[in-house]
């Protein structure tokens with residue numbers, strides 16, 4: 001179990017005023033964050049650009065010391081016992097960096113494996129297994145500079161697993177990957193948690209991914225926690241409106257008025273398109289049953305009905321709007 | 326065991342990085358050989374008999390040997406300046422951060438990196454030196470039984486120097502300035518071409534800054550003058566003092582670099 005209590009990080013940045021003088025400025029990247037990651041659990045960390053996600057991940061992986069608060073990882077202190085903690089955790093970030101381009105995939109893994117104190121047959125087995133798991137066995141002796149983006153990302157994953165970490169931190173692991181590769185990666189992450197019992201923290205800008213993978217989600221803004229719940233609960237509590245779109249036969253003005261009257265409390269917009277018409281309904285409850293009965297009463301032929309279930313994405317957008325208002 | 330494993334890992338990594346194309350042989354052999362040849366022929370036109378001013382400080386008949394040993398030592402040290410330059414590459418590539426993500430002993434990585442780079446960087450020029458000795462008929466002037474000790478000393482000193490530089494490069498965004506300091510001035514002031522004794526006082530003071538100065542002096546005394554350990558005891562003590570100082574400063578700077586990085590998220594101090 002990873003437990004972060006009242007976690008804070010203040011960066012001090014030097015700002016140049018002129019050649020001789022510079023001014024120190026403090027950036028509160030993370031403030032009073034409480035967070036837990038259990039074994040076998042996938043936890044999401046969401047927030048807009050600059051919210052403090054990467055900073056949090058770097059503190060959890062002992063690359064940064066917190067300015068406030070405490071992180072314990074299975075009882076070990078992330079600052080005092082940093083070296084011990086390092087063999088229990090690993091971090092994977094997306095992108096083209098963080099690999100030796102002139103080394104082959106296998107050589108990259110071998111190098112990092114040795115830094116984790118592995119050697120001999122144990123290391124070689126681990127390398128072969130990981131390469132197979134991420135589907136790079138055939139490319140294992142190809143220099144990384146010849147890898148595609150997706151291959152590099154898969155090698156990142158293999159590198160992040162080389163020390164068989166108990167906890168894994170993923171900073172936007174699917175950034176820039178195309179759909180099938182990203183899907184494959186999601187399957188793998190799921191299996192790491194569910195079958196191997198690893199605790200995983202994930203940041204991502206793809207909310208569908210977070211919705212699919214995460215058991216719990218933390219939403220932070222400007223370094224502070226604003227919401228913590230399951231993706232379903234967040235969506236249900238934040239997005240109160242249902243969206244229904246209906247395409248039907250053409251409606252007369254009087255029909256439109258009667259429909260409006262029977263759907264009190266909802267907002268309806270009509271638009272005419274030749275001999276058909278479109279209704280957009282936003283309601284604080286699920287209005288499908290009601291609208292269908294009204295249409296039957298008015299003898300309106302429904303050609304298409306679309307109910308948009310609220311998604312995590314809508315929740316985030318709503319939250320962002322509320323902040324702006 | 327662990328140490329050996331890291332050493333091998335660093336050696337393979339540097340080999341893979343540096344021997345990417347054939348140009349490497351230019352910097353391993355042709356360039357140092359050219360340095361030697363140009364120095365040799367710049368001395369030629371001058372009076373190199375016993376009446377020359379240089380003869381007060383060295384055996385002028387030994388000028389070929391003197392320059393060869395000088396450049397051999399210089400290549401040992403200079404190659405590690407170049408290898409340390411790779412640290413700034415590792416920082417930009419983000420692999421440095423990954424090294425610090427692991428529980429490996431940082432000091433072991435820094436010095437293994439130097440050791441791993443050294444062997445590859447110097448074997449060609451060492452071979453060239455032997456070749457010149459034989460071809461010019463100077464092999465008889467060498468005190469061969471002292472050569473292993475001399476080369477061992479040169480290697481150990483170079484590795485301590487290289488580890489120190491690796492750590493210094495953790496701090497600097499611009500490697501350029503260090504190149505400027507170490508290329509020509511180190512060649513001149515360490516006594517690669519002209520004996521330090523021949524310098525004016527201010528020059529001797531500068532010479533003391535470069536660890537290569539101390540090593541070269543002992544190396545030449547061992548290999549060219551055949552002096553024994555007893556005769557050189559004092560020089561050895563000074564050299565080990567200098568190396569111990571470098572090692573202690575290295576350990577201190579490395580701690581400071583990681584602490585700073587954990588504070589600011591950045592290896593660069595400036």
Ligand SMILES: Nc1ncnc2c1ncn2[C@@H]1O[C@H](COP(=O)(O)OP(=O)(O)OP(=O)(O)O)[C@@H](O)[C@H]1O
Nearest residue numbers: 011013027029048049050051052053054055589590
């Ligand atoms: N090394 C640093 N020094 C100073 N300020 C920093 C440093 N790293 C990040 N910051 C600042 O801290 C804040 C949080 O940054 P962080 O990288 O954690 O955000 P993020 O949530 O990961 O954003 P993104 O989604 O863009 O990756 C930002 O205001 C950023 O400018």
Ligand SMILES: [Mg+2]
Nearest residue numbers: 053054055171
């Ligand atoms: Mg980030």
